[in-house]
Amino acid sequence: MLLTPDIVSAVASTGASARVAEHVAPRFRVGDRILVRNYNPATHTRLPGYLRGKRGIVEADYGVFAFPDTHAHSLGEKPQHCYSVRFTARELWGETASDRDTLRVDVFDDYMDLV
Amino acid sequence: MSKPVSKPESDPAVRTRALESILVEKGLLDPKALDALVDIYEHKVGPRNGAKVVARAWVDPEYKKRLLSDATTAIKELGFSGLQGEDMVVVENTPEVHNLVVCTLCSCYPWPTLGLPPVWYKSAPYRARAVSDPRGVLKEFGTTLSENVEVRVWDTTAELRYLVLPERPADTENLTEQQLADLVTRDSMIGVTTLGSSAPTSASKH
Numbered sequence: 178m179l180l181t182p183d184i185v186s187a188v189a190s191t192g193a194s195a196r197v198a199e200h201v202a203p204r205f206r207v208g209d210r211i212l213v214r215n216y217n218p219a220t221h222t223r224l225p226g227y228l229r230g231k232r233g234i235v236e237a238d239y240g241v242f243a244f245p246d247t248h249a250h251s252l253g254e255k256p257q258h259c260y261s262v263r264f265t266a267r268e269l270w271g272e273t274a275s276d277r278d279t280l281r282v283d284v285f286d287d288y289m290d291l292v
Numbered sequence: 293m294s295k296p297v298s299k300p301e302s303d304p305a306v307r308t309r310a311l312e313s314i315l316v317e318k319g320l321l322d323p324k325a326l327d328a329l330v331d332i333y334e335h336k337v338g339p340r341n342g343a344k345v346v347a348r349a350w351v352d353p354e355y356k357k358r359l360l361s362d363a364t365t366a367i368k369e370l371g372f373s374g375l376q377g378e379d380m381v382v383v384e385n386t387p388e389v390h391n392l393v394v395c396t397l398c399s400c401y402p403w404p405t406l407g408l409p410p411v412w413y414k415s416a417p418y419r420a421r422a423v424s425d426p427r428g429v430l431k432e433f434g435t436t437l438s439e440n441v442e443v444r445v446w447d448t449t450a451e452l453r454y455l456v457l458p459e460r461p462a463d464t465e466n467l468t469e470q471q472l473a474d475l476v477t478r479d480s481m482i483g484v485t486t487l488g489s490s491a492p493t494s495a496s497k498h
Contacts, residue, residue, distance in 0.1 A: 179321075179322060179325075180322060180325040180329070181322050181325050182322065182324045182325045182327075182328045184325075185325050185328040185329050187377065188374075189329060189333075189337075189375050190373065190374040190375075191373075191374055191375050191376040192373065192375040192377060192378040193377035193378065194449070194451070195379075195451040196378075196379065207442045223397060223450055225330070225396050225397055225447060225449055226448070227396075227423065227424075239379070239450075239452060242450065244452050245450070245498055259452075261452075266426075266443075269423070269424075270424055275427065275443070275445075277439070277440070277441075277442045277443070278427070278443075278444070278445070279424065279442060279443075279444050280297060280444070280446075281341045281444060281445070281447070282446070282447045282449055283448070283449045283451075283452055284449070286448065
């Protein structure tokens, strides 16, 4: 859909959520220990490279969203859960990182496996 | 006597202009619609919206509870919603935890509460270093935190948009909600600064 000046104001105030109102079973539960897949697509992805092969813990389940890796290429919504996953700074950056600091990253079902 | 090297790749403005002209040429973008959109986020929507949300949370504990459990709905109560704010999460700074928001993959940012992101937020160095060296980045913004404080970085990689609820500065008990909102800065809601950050946060009252 082409954005035209007459609909800009309405589009801006309502937005367009990528949530999908479909029941999809989550692959993970809060508290699960996960390993991020070593996944390197040449096409669109929302998995940051620095997470590949890293371990984290699922902190929250945000619900069901369209999967960007397929949706961006008109290959379907492939609806799935997106989670807040906690990683320690040490897991990502090694021993010189603070042992107190952490990161929270939004990770889709298809990017990870249970440890 | 080295000559300055041209670095078009590092200039987001050049890249944006190039993308815009291609999209217009292909008939995928109406430049007038783009101007109208930019006008809304430059002149009508901005960080004063987020400041109102923060001040309300400081004065109204019930509102704060709603804000932390369902941010999208609580923010909409104050009239702020729409593009890039469809699915909001508010994270609270405390004496133990300092939150910092980044989008390492692009420049995701909560438009209805903060407007358009500042240039540094979109820059490659901020995006790379906010995750790998958050304390170094914070220091460059004049924010030094005690080693006892956990720095918690939120990388906005998916559809959620994050707003930091900064700690209320000390000695502000007598201020009105509007006066409190006036104290809240954009940078404090991204998490690169604290409010009243001349004093380290570890010294704040528990």
